Amino acid sequence: xxxxxxxxxxxxxxxLIAILLPLEVFAHGVDESTRNFLQNxxxxxxxxxxYIGAKHMVTGYDHLLFLVGVLFFLYKSRDVLLYVSMFTLGxxxxxxxxxxxxxxxNAYLIDxxxxxxxxxxxxxxxxxxxxxxxxxxxPKAAVLIFGLFHGFGLATKxxxxxLPTDGLIANLIAFNVGVELGQFSALAFILxxxxxxxxxxxxxxxxxxxxxxxxxxxxxxxxFQLTGYFTS
Amino acid sequence: xxxxxxxxxxxxxxxxxxxxxxxxxxxxxxxAAITLVTVILPAEYNIDPTGAGKALGLTVFNIVTATxxxxxxxxxxxxxxxxxxxxxxxxxxxEYKFIMEQYQKLTYEWITDGPALYFDLHGEPKGDTTGYFExxxxxxxxxxxxxxxxxxxxxHGWYWKNTSDATVKVQLIVxxxxxxxxxx
Numbered sequence: 165x166x167x168x169x170x171x172x173x174x175x176x177x178x179x180l181i182a183i184l185l186p187l188e189v190f191a192h193g194v195d196e197s198t199r200n201f202l203q204n205x206x207x208x209x210x211x212x213x214x215y216i217g218a219k220h221m222v223t224g225y226d227h228l229l230f231l232v233g234v235l236f237f238l239y240k241s242r243d244v245l246l247y248v249s250m251f252t253l254g255x256x257x258x259x260x261x262x263x264x265x266x267x268x269x270n271a272y273l274i275d276x277x278x279x280x281x282x283x284x285x286x287x288x289x290x291x292x293x294x295x296x297x298x299x300x301x302x303p304k305a306a307v308l309i310f311g312l313f314h315g316f317g318l319a320t321k322x323x324x325x326x327l328p329t330d331g332l333i334a335n336l337i338a339f340n341v342g343v344e345l346g347q348f349s350a351l352a353f354i355l356x357x358x359x360x361x362x363x364x365x366x367x368x369x370x371x372x373x374x375x376x377x378x379x380x381x382x383x384x385x386x387x388f389q390l391t392g393y394f395t396s
Numbered sequence: 397x398x399x400x401x402x403x404x405x406x407x408x409x410x411x412x413x414x415x416x417x418x419x420x421x422x423x424x425x426x427x428a429a430i431t432l433v434t435v436i437l438p439a440e441y442n443i444d445p446t447g448a449g450k451a452l453g454l455t456v457f458n459i460v461t462a463t464x465x466x467x468x469x470x471x472x473x474x475x476x477x478x479x480x481x482x483x484x485x486x487x488x489x490x491e492y493k494f495i496m497e498q499y500q501k502l503t504y505e506w507i508t509d510g511p512a513l514y515f516d517l518h519g520e521p522k523g524d525t526t527g528y529f530e531x532x533x534x535x536x537x538x539x540x541x542x543x544x545x546x547x548x549x550x551x552h553g554w555y556w557k558n559t560s561d562a563t564v565k566v567q568l569i570v571x572x573x574x575x576x577x578x579x580x
Contacts, residue, residue, distance in 0.1 A: 376420045383428030
């Protein structure tokens with residue numbers, strides 16, 4: 165008993181670390197060769213934009229943390245699909261709208277809000293809203309609203325490059341589809357892990373700790389981005 | 397407590413007492429603050445109020461990132477003039493290299509923002525593991541103009557050593573053929 169307690173504890177910890185690990189490696193930006201491509205490309209380039217979108221999502225630990233929070237207590241496929249669609253709808257709207265109408269939002273502030281979304285979901289999973297204000301704000305609406313902010317985050321990343329207007333819309337849609345593909349593959353992985361874990365007693369035992377750590381990771385993102393905002 | 401609608405009764409949640417909720421929330425906040433101050437901020441921004449980042453050896457990232465102010469460090473440019481700024485921290489040496497094929501030529505010009513620096517312009521053959529290098533120029537100066545043709549494929553460039561107690565900025569202007577360049 166004690167042994168399995170330890171084993172699953174270690175397992176959950178490793179899973180969390182694995183999610184947090186790419187922090188330094190990918191640094192949530194766009195690497196040099198991608199940057200080069202983005203600034204020099206001309207015309208419609210469906211596949212490359214698909215790839216960049218997918219890569220951004222798969223390596224975007226802040227988006228993934230939020231999804232972990234959203235999916236943590238969802239086990240019906242219909243619910244998963246519903247919530248993920250809300251998130252997709254939210255971020256697609258602002259991604260397309262943000263780039264097309266050239267809305268400039270400070271990347272640090274947007275990323276801080278994305279960090280806040282992680283804190284929100286962690287707190288929500290802990291039953292925090294029920295305890296403090298007596299009810300849980302509509303979780304689907306929350307996912308949709310935070311999805312809008314995540315989309316602005318994606319839009320600001322793309323706008324850092326003066327994208328050529330030639331073929332912009334098609335490329336943007338390709339990027340967006342790529343984001344969804346990346347999200348889909350990341351989701352499959354997250355769901356696999358969570359559903360596997362859910363079958364074990366340790367899931368309930370560590371649910372509180374995991375969401376507490378999730379919240380903490382969100383606070384770290386906020387602190388990290390706000391420091392960037394104030395020092396840049 | 398009210399359920400928002402009927403189709404999502406599946407979201408089970410953790411039920412905590414108020415004091416436990418506060419405890420967990422405070423813990424997450426404190427844990428985040430400690431990690432930020434001791435690990436993340438030192439590594440990402442070189443902000444290290446406690447000195448823990450330095451003790452952990454995490455501020456090394458910034459010695460590298462702070463020295464590469466040029467954001468064009470790996471671009472495949474031919475026949476274009478590039479200006480690169482290299483910061484050489486006090487009491488340290490910095491190496492800036494260009495990856496070049498054999499017989500590619502680089503014309504260069506560099507100037508420091510103050511004191512003269514000891515430097516070694518040299519090349520290392522591609523794939524060499526013995527530590528062999530060939531020096532083209534070794535001297536101390538605050539300004540040099542010249543050119544060189546790579547005698548072999550590999551990385552070619554400067555080692556600057558700053559013996560003063562202040563950071564020295566080197567402005568390097570290059571024109572020529574190379575595959576990529578960056579700090580080493």
